[in-house]
Amino acid sequence: MKNFFRISFLIAIFLGFQFNSNAAEKVEYLKTDWSFKGMFGKFDRAALQRGYQVYQEVCSSCHSMKYLSYRNLVEEGGPEFSIEQAKAIAASFEVKDGPNADGEMFMRPGRLSDKFVMPYENEKAAQAANGGAYPPDMTVLVKARGDGVDYIYSLLQGYEDPPAGVTLDDGVYYNKYMYGNKIKMSNQLSDGLIEYSDGTNASVEQMSKDVTTFLMWTAEPHLETRHKMGFKAIIYLIILTVLVYFSMKRIWSRIETKV
Amino acid sequence: MSEHEYTPKSKVGKWFNDRLPLLTLANHLTDYPTPKNLNYWWTFGGILTFCLITQIVTGLVLAMHYIAHADMAFQSVEHIMRDVNYGWLIRYIHANGASMFFLAVYIHIFRSLFYGSYKSPREVIWIIGIIIYLLMMAAAFLGYVLPWGQMSFWGATVITNLFSAIPLVGEGIVTWLWGGYSVDNPTLTRFFTLHYLIPFLILGLVVLHIWALHVPGNNNPIGIDIKKPSKDTVPFHPYIVIKDGFALLMFMIVFAFFVFYTPNILGHADNYIEANPLVTPAHIVPEWYLLPFYAILRSVPDKLLGVIAMLSAILILAALPWLDTSKIRSAVFRPLYKQFYWILVADVLILGYVGAMPAEGLYLLVARIATAYYFLHFLVVLPVLGFKERTTPVPLSITEPILGGSPNLAAVKKKDSFKDQ
Secondary structure, three states, rough: OOOHHHHHHHHHHHHHHHHHHHHHHHHOOOOOOOOOOOOOOOOOOHHHHHHHHHHOOHHHOOOOOOOOOOOOOOOOOOOOOOOOOOOOOHHHEEEEOOOOOOOOOOOHHHHHOEEOOOOOOOHHHHHHOOOOOOOOOOOOOOOOOHHHHHHHHHHOEOOOOOOOOOOOOOOOOOOOOOOOOOOOOOOOOOOOOOOOOOOOOOOOOHHHHHHHHHHHHHOOOOOHHHHHHHHHHHHHHHHOOOOOOOOHHHHHHOOOOOO | OOOOOOOOOOHHHHHHHHHHHHHHHHHHHHHHHHEOOOOOOHHHHHHHHHHHHHHHHHHHHHHHHOOOOOOOOOOOOHHHHHHHHHHHHHHHHHHHHHHHHHHHHHHHHHHHHHHOOOOOHHHHHHHHHHHHHHHHHHHHHHHOOOOOOOHHHHHHHHHHHHHOOOOOOOOHHHHHHHHOOOHHHHHHHHHHHHHHHHHHHHHHHHHHHHHHHHHHOOOOOOOOOOOOOOOOOHHHHHHHHHHHHHHHHHHHHHHHHHHOOOOOOOOOOHHHHHHOOOOOOOOOOOOOHHHHEEEHHHHHHOOHHHHHHHHHHHHHHEEEEEEEHOOOHHHHHHHHHHHHHHHHHHHHHHHHHHOOOOHHHHHHHHHHHHHHHHHHHHHHHHHHHHHHOOOOOOOOOOOOOOOOOOOOHHHHHHHOOOOOO
């Protein structure tokens, strides 16, 4: 037991160190309560649908979503659009297909099985259209940033005038949450920019929250299943552990030695 | 191997056993006399076996869906995470399983250090263990490259470049390892092949590790030689099986918590960005379990000497049975060694911490002091301690812990009454 406390003590010091060093170099992010956090966290269905709308109307003109298919919009644990809605969404995009019997490539309306249509042909085209900066693919963006959803939520609302002494090149903007504060994406959100189909007031804060929720889902489409299964698995393991513990006590009692 | 001759009861069993003594082996494993005073630090051997099998089984499934190609690896991992049935579960178990494996192996190694399990007659078990540990690090590193994220790519670049420190042939070796002039598709395909191979080498070595263990039998918390089988031992089944099972379940709860609730906390966010040879990440850091060695590598200003220091830090462990000159195994009876043991634990944790920090200023200074102390512990403290330390009296057996020095009245009384009967 003494050793156990010593180890716990060492680990506590170690973690304390880590925590302090992190706190020293990081800015305070804007806080909001995410419905998907915690052991029973679930996505807010309406927020996902609104978030998709923000992505579609604002982000998707530059940012691709290449690992997502239109069929995913229908799947359980996601925005759960109806099949008709998702089919209509897919059909609103032109997809390059082919070659046909004549050896020609052709355009056709999108289907559920298609991947999200990319805004640019390739990375070079994306860079050329954005002053040399490549707008990153958004599918796993939340997981590709150390501070995840809080970072993206804050960044979208973090645009301000540069402090005195900071000079910005053309096409570079100041954002207080961006690593290094300089960002090549201009402020995209403004109050009332889009009209939510469910009538929610489209404030910058609301849109940031909705689109970040949507991005969390695109990065972790099975999050709800994972949380549910995890709860069952851990409860199962705890019950089994208790049973095995009493079996162990019983078996060892034959030789009267404490375990 | 077995202490007593075993003959199967059934005729068929006997016929088969005379030709291949598998039943004798099974009998040996269940009856294997184990010290009855083993504490929970001894359960990590079984936990490690579980970890190895979990990694092999999940890895097998992942390999069915993964594509080892520079243009498709990242995408195929996303395919596993999204479209393969329960692919996310299999991958998260595999990725977190690597960390759990190392957590368990570090506890296993430090248990051995505390109770002197590496000492005669268990040197061969210990050395096989060190080889397994080396192979584990190789497998973990190779596996981390496979998703072909930014940390995969740049980690592979940094680690393979270490070989360029070798005089004369270094550059040639690096090109040979890469299969080209930079980390690219040929590197990925060979890393995948080796990542698939190494676990089976580990499995073979684990069999040898256990075989070598079953010759002298387990060490125990008081570190004395015991007669087997005797009052001091219990048969492996059911006593140790149920105890290991209980500890394994506790371990699995922690494991499950990581897999289901914080599956990415032990990885680096940059590895969700596809590998890009043109963009270098701000900080290239290895996985947490390699950080102490990374700190040692960076604390030496010269590249070649740094690599030598890092390798020596691991290989020095193989010489441990001869560096530790004390005749007493368990730290329980070595008051001074016990203090130095905990200093070493703290030293390694500090090395791990500074390994994650940029190599500059105070961090670099701390890394250098901690590196120096690490070697000092093994090369100076341990050999000297064996001669200078005044150890406390060691009991004669587990069941009758009568101290050689001051008599334990209760125990003496019990012994006397035993004589009377």
